[in-house]
Amino acid sequence: ETGVTQSPTHLIKTRGQQVTLRCSSQSGHNTVSWYQQALGQGPQFIFQYYREEENGRGNFPPRFSGLQFPNYSSELNVNALELDDSALYLCASSFTGTDEKLFFGSGTQLSVL
Amino acid sequence: GEDVEQSLFLSVREGDSSVINCTYTDSSSTYLYWYKQEPGAGLQLLTYIFSNMDMKQDQRLTVLLNKKDKHLSLRIADTQTGDSAIYFCAENGGGSQGNLIFGKGTKLSVKP
Numbered sequence: 001e002t003g004v005t006q007s008p009t010h011l012i013k014t015r016g017q018q019v020t021l022r023c024s025s026q027s028g029h030n031t032v033s034w035y036q037q038a039l040g041q042g043p044q045f046i047f048q049y050y051r052e053e054e055n056g057r058g059n060f061p062p063r064f065s066g067l068q069f070p071n072y073s074s075e076l077n078v079n080a081l082e083l084d085d086s087a088l089y090l091c092a093s094s095f096t097g098t099d100e101k102l103f104f105g106s107g108t109q110l111s112v113l
Numbered sequence: 114g115e116d117v118e119q120s121l122f123l124s125v126r127e128g129d130s131s132v133i134n135c136t137y138t139d140s141s142s143t144y145l146y147w148y149k150q151e152p153g154a155g156l157q158l159l160t161y162i163f164s165n166m167d168m169k170q171d172q173r174l175t176v177l178l179n180k181k182d183k184h185l186s187l188r189i190a191d192t193q194t195g196d197s198a199i200y201f202c203a204e205n206g207g208g209s210q211g212n213l214i215f216g217k218g219t220k221l222s223v224k225p
Contacts, residue, residue: 041217042218090156
C-alpha cells in the first residue's frame with residue numbers, strides 16, 4: 001500500500017471527448033509524475049509537477065495537460081481523445097530532495113471508443 | 114537514445130531462483146529500479162540501486178549492477194507462486210526526478 005490514490009479506477013470515453021483523472025499523493029510527498037502504460041508495454045513518462053509547476057515533460061502532445069494543487073494532489077487532463085489514448089494512466093509521488101523513489105498508485109484504466 | 118531492454122518471459126519452478134536481466138543505455142543514470150506489477154494493479158517498488166554500487170541485497174532479492182556493460186539483474190531466491198507478476202527495470206536517465214525510463218517488462222511465471 002503506497003498511499004497514492006487515483007480516481008476513477010475505470011473510465012470509458014468516446015473519441016473527441018475530454019477527460020480528467022485525479023491523484024492524491026502520499027503524505028509528505030511534494031512531487032507528482034504521470035505515466036501512460038499501453039497494453040503490453042512499460043509505462044511512459046508524460047510529465048512531472050513540483051511546486052505546482054510542470055517540471056519535465058515526455059514526448060506527449062499539448063492536449064495532455066496537468067495541474068498540481070497546494071495540497072500536492074494532481075489532475076491529468078486529456079483533450080480531444082483519440083483511440084490510441086486507451087491505456088492505464090499511473091500517477092506516482094515522490095519527495096524532491098531525497099533519494100529518488102517513486103511510489104505509484106493503482107492507476108486509471110481509460111478506454112476510448 | 115535512451116532505451117531499456119528486458120527479455121519478455123521467464124518461467125521457473127517454485128523454490129528455484131529467478132534471474133531477470135536488463136540492459137540500459139544512459140550512462141548518466143544515477144538510480145536503477147526494479148518494480149513489480151500484478152494483474153490489474155499499479156507498480157510496486159521492489160528495490161533500487163545507486164549507480165556507484167555493484168550489489169544490493171534485500172531479503173530474497175539481490176540486485177547486481179555492471180555499470181561498464183550497463184547491465185542490471187534481479188535475483189529472487191526461493192521463488193514462490195506469489196512472485197508471479199511482470200517485473201520492470203527502470204533508469205532515471207539523468208532527467209527530472211520523476212522521469213523514469215522503463216523496459217517493456219519481464220513476465221515471470223512460477224510453476225508449482
